[in-house]
Amino acid sequence: MAKRRFQAPARDAVDRSIFEHPAFAPYRFELDLLSAEHWPDVGTLNARACGLKHAQTGARLRFVDQTAALLGEGIHYETRIFERGEIPTRADNWHDLLNALVWLRFPQIKSALNARQAADVLAVGAAQRTRGQCALTHFDEAGAIVRVSDIHTLALWDAHDWGSLSTRLQLDSEALDVWVFGHALLEHALWPEPMLVAKAIAVLADPEASASNLFSRIADGIAQSELLSDPQQLRPLPTALIPGWHPRSTEAAFLSEGECFRPLRMGRVYPRPLTMHTATPGE
Known part of the structure; x- marks a missing residue:
């Protein structure tokens, strides 16, 4: 039997007390973004990320809406972050919102991961994945x-x-x-x-x-x-x-x-x- 794909709970179904779990402790200063009644948009995230820079390139980082038009540009996700400082973020999405929180809390580590990923994409192309890319993604x-x-x-x-x-x-x-x-x-x-x-x-x-x-x-x-x-x-x-x-x-x-x-x-x-x-x- 195939393993069922994980499905995150709906925003209004999440018991806000879950954010007291130790897993969320590193993000205590950003928990309002998770517990608010409505999803924060990229403008809200960018206001919180004021001054956020890529530790490897020195470029200013900002969250951008991941739209069909953005995806149509054909730029690899990691390449876009490394070269343009743009972090594609889907609206009303736990996975991408939590990714934003990690960028806010651990920008040095996220920048190092991104620089390594972008270098491997440049070296082997977007269609292949190195062992290093797998480790970085894990x-x-x-x-x-x-x-x-x-x-x-x-x-x-x-x-x-x-x-x-x-x-x-x-x-x-x-x-x-x-x-x-x-x-x-x-x-x-x-x-x-x-x-x-x-x-x-x-x-x-x-x-x-x-x-x-x-x-x-x-x-x-x-x-x-x-x-x-x-x-x-x-x-x-x-x-x-x-x-x-x-x-x-x-x-x-x-x-x-x-x-x-x-x-x-x-x-x-x-x-x-x-x-x-x-x-x-x-x-």
Whole structure:
């Protein structure tokens, strides 16, 4: 049986309390755009994006209506953003509205993804996709940024030892931090009790490490092709095991039987994580 295509709920069917879910925490300053009675148009988005620039080109960015006439120009989506600073946005659409929020919150990372995508489109053409493009798209749509505090926590995650990882996270609230980045992942989170599996970039760093420095480190890694050259570089993270993300996150049966908690595939090896450290006095 073919898997049913995901269908986002209608705007008036969304319980506004869902925006209190941790998945939306990075976007707390933009949540009014999601919870308003009516859809924000591109004018509203551009007013919020005043001063937004492409981190790679320095060009001013603006959201534009994705119309039939715009599509008729035949310019690739990523090329349009890179060369013209125009982010095509469909009206009354959760997916594109959430994409706009990610641009507002993580412009450095989104710019790095776009520059890499545009370069690959130029190199191989719009009809082909490189392994790098697939990795970039997976992270753009379903990505999460994960700060891991220690090697032990990372080892449990890499082994898909979901029960032990859940226990570890319950005992130490600073063992792992998650920022949902992918706009498709956020779209899935509109449903109650979301069962999200993020495609994660892991960063081994102290809890005291600056989030802004962490995001800049990831943007640089993407821009320099240190990250996301292949989809296999991304780690799956079932967010339902994180305390506070799902009502059954502490239940052993749920962690062993839930569809999202899959065992490690034989031969699967994850890459070394990015590393950061908190500077000590005198450094």
